[in-house]
Amino acid sequence: MKNMRVTTKDWLDERLSISALNDLVRKKEVPLHRYSIWYYFGGMTLFLFVVQVVTGILLLLYYRPSSENAFESVQFIVTEVQFGWLIRSIHSWSANLMIATLFIHLFSVFFLRAYYRPREMTWVSGVVLLFIVICFGFSGYLLPWNQLAFFATKVGTEIAGVVPVIGRPVLRFLRGGDEVTGATLTRFFGFHVAVLPATATVFLAIHVLLVQLHGMSVPPSLEKQNVRKMKFVPNFLLRDLIGWILAIGVLAALAAIFPWELGEKADPFAPAPAGIKPEWYFLFMFQTLKFLPAKILGMDGEVLGIMAFNLVALLLFIVPFVDREPGNRKRRLIFNVIGVVALLYIVVMTIVGYVT
């Protein structure tokens, strides 16, 4: 008599074709070379995003998105709710860590030319994810409704409003009015917990699926050589896991030793706190605008600065369509230089922003 015992695997496989998925995953390989370490950063960013989603959902159980209640609800979470301090601090710290690993991922992909054919769409979806994450950071920052957050949002939306033609309508759309008020808070909350997560899910799915479809890329300089490959499951995945476990440790340490401040409740009528600056990932742009002269060639310096940043953002999208000849060494060199200059600029401006 045939063995009637049906395993769970068989049961699922009959209905969901699990084994097909299984084969796909088991086939995935990761190239091994001296730049392999950079392969970890995409997964780390994804892991930290998952941490954000989990802690974010937990915070949703107690947070109240109105100007009368927001600050008090965060205070409540941090003082009254069991382990509230931990969840809140992890959420705030993980946001910053995620953006840091995202930048590392972006630059490593750039320098390793992982956007070459056929991976252009992976790059484009990645740039979209970059902007989604920045919007996550900007919208989330306002939610505790403290002085710092209020004025950072005021300045940030003010800058958006400076763009000619569309600036004013964009500012009104972001603020939910002409000023930063409770309406802004509600709106930002909507973006932060519904609109952006939905959009992020779509683009993440596209991005990750494309990576699986095309496999891991190999940097052009090593393309010719026959590079060794490591199995994704279990070898690379286990290594990923070590990183993720250590990341949890880092987050717990940050939450316990450097808890995220509550600040003072936002008061729209009090003067802005002295020396106000945005979070570190916006600082280099903020500092650039501070350095620009009031007038450049007859046009408003600040407007030109913002338009320049918008232009750079657009250029970021088309990188794989401009630099698309793997064999062209000169072009590779130019793009490397551009990348190094951009990286240095961001780092230097961020440091300057903190020191002054």
Next chain:
Amino acid sequence: MDRGEHNSRRLHDFLRTVLPVVAVLTLFTLSSAQKKSSCIDCHSRLEDPRLSAPAKLFENDVHRGRGLSCNDCHGGDPNAPTSEAAKDPRKGYLGKPRALDIPAYCGKCHSDANLMKRFNPSLRVDQESEYYTSVHGKLLKAGEQKVATCISCHTVHGIRAVSDPLSSVYPLNVADTCAKCHGKSDYMQAFKIPSDQVVKFKTSVHAKALYEKQDLSAPTCNDCHGNHGAAPPGIASVANVCGQCHARQADLFQTSPHKAAFDQQGLAECVTCHSNHDIATPTDQMIGTQQGALCVNCHQSGDKGFAAAGHMRSRIDQLIASIDKSNEILSVAARKGMEVSKPKFELKGAKDALTHARVLIHSSSTAEVDKVVEPGLAVATKGYQAGLDALSELSFRRKGLAVSLVFIVFLALLVYLKVRQIESRQPIAK
């Protein structure tokens, strides 16, 4: 000439004589409706500043705003074109009054209730009679010319309402107005009064409230001395004056053993400890048995008051120490990242108790002081406990973190070993 021509000629003649007269009369009535008085006209053009000043000042006078003019006080005829005609005693001209006559001069209207009703029904009409109860009024009646009369404080000709910030009797200006005489030592010598009151007042806590914080409810000279009936309050009634605002302290003092003792010894209430003009912000140093305290000026070691003073001071010191200790530990916890805004707020209750205790010393009763210090200490202790709890929670978190980190690192290590183990059996690379 025919009838028609004759008639029109007569009309022309009529109009030629009548129209100019009508014009002049109209102009005259119009101009007199502007209250142009010959007094102002002449005096404003005079060269001597003493004679032209009244006319110029009168522009801003509160009486002018009510439609009054020179003749309403000085008599005379403002419509007369010449000086003699205007200043005709038969027209009621009174001239410049003597100092002795000034209260009656102003009182002519200001003491007439029926008259004042027409202009300002809520204004008092007893200033003149009140004035004669004052030191100034009594001396004036006795013939002394060098005392303040109505115009000394309210000025003359350019009198502004009390509520006008430019008025010489606006609360912020009163002290300087009094100082015009009371600040001059040679002037006051004749009356054997010191002349340092205003200077002293300006160092006081009341002056700080008035001039720095612009708190118009803070007292100036007239709030304690009275306006028109100005006189220093009697020794036994000082507490009533201070008690207008400091009701609590006054009540406590009146029922304390000090009241009888002070009256018996002729000591001024309140003033004996707090002084009168240069009232400084009270400090805890004022009470107690150590050197520099006010209590030992009368009390000696062994008497009941001495013991009470010592007890009250030590209780207050105890409360202060407890509050400081709690504040300290809560600040430390806050700096280390713990959320302690609620305990910090609740500590304010202890600060409140301290204020109460400082007020209650006026009862000279250790029981009363204890009654507020005890709950204050309880609140402060609670705050301290909250600080301790916050710090212990912090150390619990750090310990918890250390333990979890050990486990996390251990797990990471195990995964690493697993990787090594897997790869030792099967090579990883192809």
Next chain:
Amino acid sequence: MSKMLHDSTARSIGPVDSEPTRRRFLDYLLGTSAVATLGAIVYPIIRFMSPPQVIESTESSVIAAKLNEVPVNSGKIFKFGSKPGLILRTESGELKAFSAVCTHLDCIVQYQPEKKQIWCACHNGQYNLNGKNVGGPPPRPLEEFKVNTRGDEIVVSKA
């Protein structure tokens, strides 16, 4: 690399003796510490999700007192957010609530049953039962709050 044992059919039947125990031990440790870590992550999450003792976080309305704590012609101080408030019941039985912070120099006011008014002990400031400043130094009236009763509780909220 460990030595492989073969049986008569040259099929490998596993590595040297120490290997399986070492591997099993590692797997065991891995399993238990993974479960422990997972537990250490899930435990705070579960505790987080269960509601704490104090359930309200907002300051826009508080339970000032119980009905029987405020008899006729009396007043009581309560905490309203971060500021003190005064709940009082007038002679006619009406409940009223105000900010208890005196508008002169921020002392805490109290209800005076004898004079049926609100009084500030610091400088003898007086307010009537509508919160209007009627005597002494206070320059402005007291802020009035809305009062509702819910069962035997008095709920005070911002007007």
